[in-house]
Amino acid sequence: MKNMRHKGYAARIEYSEEDVCFVGHIAGIRDVVGFHGESVAELRSAFEEAVDDYLETCAILGEEPQKSYFGKLMLRIPPDIHAAVATAAETRCKSINQLVAEILNQTVLDH
Numbered sequence: 001m002k003n004m005r006h007k008g009y010a011a012r013i014e015y016s017e018e019d020v021c022f023v024g025h026i027a028g029i030r031d032v033v034g035f036h037g038e039s040v041a042e043l044r045s046a047f048e049e050a051v052d053d054y055l056e057t058c059a060i061l062g063e064e065p066q067k068s069y070f071g072k073l074m075l076r077i078p079p080d081i082h083a084a085v086a087t088a089a090e091t092r093c094k095s096i097n098q099l100v101a102e103i104l105n106q107t108v109l110d111h
Helices: 040-060 079-091 096-110
Strands: 007-017 021-027 034-037
Touching: 021 040, 021 079, 040 096, 079 096
Parallel strands: none
Antiparallel strands: 007 021, 021 034
């Protein structure tokens, strides 16, 4: 399943049985920006409008909009796994960062 995306932002979506509609928020930012819709088309439109409104509001306030992610991921893994990853990367003439980025990208594409 692919995430709903607009202008570099992704949506976190749930279904509200109580409200009988989809409810979403912009994922990965501290600001709370919500939207909702009764159909996927309404939800997509509301999401795009929410992102556009968020960016416009930030511009009006002279604030930098929060970015979803910065591209830096720090992990704690057991030393034996770290060693195995380092060896796998070296045998492929890649850095650990390159190897892990490729594996994570493939995992996301396969999902």
